[in-house]
Amino acid sequence: MATGVVIAVNGELSAQVVNATTNYNVAINVHNQLDENLLMTWPGIQMRRNSWQDGVLGSQIGSFFYFPSLNFQRASVGLGAIIINNRNVIAIPFALPDGDIVIFIGDWYTQNHTALRRILDSGEELGMPDGVLINGKGPYQYNTTLVPARIEYETINVDPDIQFFRSKTYRFRVHNVGISTSLNYRIQGHKLLLVETERHYTTQQNFTSFDIHVGQSYSFLVTMDQNATTDYYIVASARFVNESVWERVTGVAISHYSNSKGPATGPLPLPPGDIYNQWSAMNQPRAIRQNTAASGACPNPQGSFHYGSIKVTDTYVLRSLPPVMMGSFILY
Ligand SMILES: *[C@@H]1O[C@H](CO)[C@@H](O)[C@H](O)[C@H]1NC(C)=O
Numbered sequence: 658m659a660t661g662v663v664i665a666v667n668g669e670l671s672a673q674v675v676n677a678t679t680n681y682n683v684a685i686n687v688h689n690q691l692d693e694n695l696l697m698t699w700p701g702i703q704m705r706r707n708s709w710q711d712g713v714l715g716s717q718i719g720s721f722f723y724f725p726s727l728n729f730q731r732a733s734v735g736l737g738a739i740i741i742n743n744r745n746v747i748a749i750p751f752a753l754p755d756g757d758i759v760i761f762i763g764d765w766y767t768q769n770h771t772a773l774r775r776i777l778d779s780g781e782e783l784g785m786p787d788g789v790l791i792n793g794k795g796p797y798q799y800n801t802t803l804v805p806a807r808i809e810y811e812t813i814n815v816d817p818d819i820q821f822f823r824s825k826t827y828r829f830r831v832h833n834v835g836i837s838t839s840l841n842y843r844i845q846g847h848k849l850l851l852v853e854t855e856r857h858y859t860t861q862q863n864f865t866s867f868d869i870h871v872g873q874s875y876s877f878l879v880t881m882d883q884n885a886t887t888d889y890y891i892v893a894s895a896r897f898v899n900e901s902v903w904e905r906v907t908g909v910a911i912s913h914y915s916n917s918k919g920p921a922t923g924p925l926p927l928p929p930g931d932i933y934n935q936w937s938a939m940n941q942p943r944a945i946r947q948n949t950a951a952s953g954a955c956p957n958p959q960g961s962f963h964y965g966s967i968k969v970t971d972t973y974v975l976r977s978l979p980p981v982m983m984g985s986f987i988l989y
Pocket residue numbers: 674676740756757758759
């Protein structure tokens with residue numbers, strides 16, 4: 658793969674996690690050493706003072722990522738994860754996971770952001786990317802025709818905890834940090850239990866694969882309940898495109914059980930088979946619901962952190978009635 662210019666944070670790519678708790682004050686010093694202006698955006702974080710940083714109003718919880726938002730600089734990385742944890746007084750709606758793993762998936766172009774910007778400015782489309790990266794790394798060589806040898810790939814080390822005869826469960830916070838490609842995320846042989854998306858806990862549902870569009874972040878609980886005969890593939894493949902053309906830009910990482918007996922082999926787990934039925938794209942967002950039994954980041958006006966336990970003092974019923982004639986006037 659080609660070399661190029663990337664925007665690094667503290668000299669590293671995608672490595673800096675802001676891991677904080679609601680109501681924390683976080684001091685972030687940003688020094689711009691680029692030769693153009695920089696505007697960092699900090700979802701989930703309420704910013705004070707600075708005009709060159711964007712944030713949000715009020716406290717939130719959940720998984721986000723920060724990124725440079727001007728001049729298409731996002732195409733050259735310069736981003737990192739933001740985790741906002743609940744305060745201790747506010748329960749999370751699931752058992753504390755055994756580990757917390759940040760996954761960045763995203764399309765990647767060999768051209769730098771100024772060159773890509775020029776393409777868009779000229780009215781052209783970016784077209785197929787040169788690859789899909791997982792945590793900034795290329796694909797595991799699952800197929801020698803499609804993937805060249807010796808590409809550095811990501812390995813996620815997990816522990817099945819066979820000692821206590823109980824499978825460990827990890828929270829995967831998956832972010833699509835790309836610039837134009839919707840991706841389908843899946844882990845071979847494992848279920849993805851959706852629990853949270855940017856600001857809200859969700860009702861909990863299992864998925865075998867999940868579409869993550871550009872800029873979106875989701876948390877899944879993944880239980881390491883499969884046997885360790887082999888490692889397992891983690892896949893991020895382009896969605897709603899012609900697979901036979903796009904399969905050479907599929908992102909593949911490895912989930913490695915500490916007692917694994919061998920590498921992952923065989924074909925990748927299949928993507929959803931409905932690419933020419935665009936309406937099916939609506940099924941997943943329609944299935945995502947806020948978990949109203951879970952607590953919010955801030956207490957409600959009655960002082961409870963739990964939306965479900967707000968004390969109801971007055972009830973108003975709004976009814977719609979047909980218009981009424983009063984003389985020659987219509988009353989609504
Ligand atoms: C974030 O901090 C919490 C509490 O200190 C810790 O349990 C968790 O593992 C951290 N997550 C990451 C991704 O570093």
